Amino acid sequence: MLKSLFSVGIFLLFSTNTFAQFSDSVHNQLSFTGTGNYSKTNTAKTYLLNNSLAYKLRLKKIELNSVNGWIYGSSGDGGLTNNDFTSTMDFNIRKNTHRLYYWGLLNYTTSYSLKIRNQFQTGLGAAYKLWDEKTNWLNVSDGILFETSSITQSDSVQVNYSTIRNSLRLLFHYQINKSITFDANGMYQPSLEYGGDYLVNAGAKVSIQLKSWLNLTSSLTYNKIGRTQKENLIVAYGVTLNNFF
Template identity: 45%
Template sequence: MFRIITLFLFLIICHYDSMAQFTDSTFYYLGYASSGTANKTNDGDSYLLNNAVKFSVRKKSISLNATNSWMYGKQDQKLTNNDFSSSLDFNLYKTFPHFFYWGLANYNTSYSLKINNQLLAGAGIAYNLVDKKNTLINLSNGILYDKSDLLLNDTIPDRYHTFRNSLRLLIRFNIQNMIIFDGSGFLQNSLKEKEDYILRSNTSLSFKLMKWLSLTTNYNYNKINRTERRNSLLSYGLTVERYF
């Protein structure tokens, strides 16, 4: 499997022969990231792969992002992760400077978090606290509708729906287009039950090897309090990007 993924990544790299960053006339972005960890000892072995594809369209007054990610892992031949997430979101810049509206639709299924199916959809507002060329700090808030099919205590079906308040903090630093830090954190509380909340964070640090190729370290953390499950992953790999 590792050889197949390596070959696939190599073919993608060979295909991307000219790269740039967003400019006034650049509206499209395509990125593929592959990372993972592997460990083998006399007592056992484990591995985990994390793959993500992102496509973005950006214009002066609106941006649209589509992201798909898949995490798969085993430990001593026992499945630990088979987690898939697909999201579509947009930002609408039609009012005050540094302020915009956002909308989101997100579908998740996760073996590690005991999520059979989960649909999150909603909208809200956001404001850039710091909005500079190389530094962005953004705070957003809104309401999401959550329709979920979960497993409690690993075996008890739990099908329910609720509205959630979704609070997000986003931080991004770009140091001379060579080192890029991205961090985002979500707190999503149910409006019905205070004990029902979701915590998510995603942090990445990338080092540009070429304009289109980066060495990336990722840390992901997820907690679903309703199922009393959590996962965390520290991985490293490559990111291939194309702007056009």
């Protein structure tokens, strides 16, 4: 899998054109992000790889996004800490007003660190931009999700269940001098059926554009699962390769 991700990055690196943003004739974006961290002492070493491949299609009133991410990590004693995979597809439909849009979501997750064997989510909702400028915005969204999951709770007990969740999300995007971009997000998904069953996700990312196709990237991500009481905090840095066409 590492070889496949590396091959995709090389393909993007040598096939990018001069476009650096969407326009009337440019509707597609393909990007590969390769980040991670590594630490070594006299007695131990740890490492973490955080890779993602994303595709975006943007038309006048419709936007389609697909993101596939994989996190793999090992601790100093050689034990596995992360082997987490997420695949997400969502679409946004804008109406006559630019601030309001509707969204749909399909998501699959399996996570060693969060004790999620399999998790599938699908749902619909609406979002509104509280602050909207050309390159800067803040929006809030809410919707209903149906989820079916297989998780590992305490004492290695496997639990299979389904539930309905409310999904509340906040997204922030800010750009400085066309070269520095800051993104932040927060999401809270409580079950509408089971107390103490919730999902929390928060993150922040800073990107510095070096070329139209190359960004330096640093990110921080936090996840917590109420049912398993597992959480992770991931800090990574690396590069993002972009191709607009």
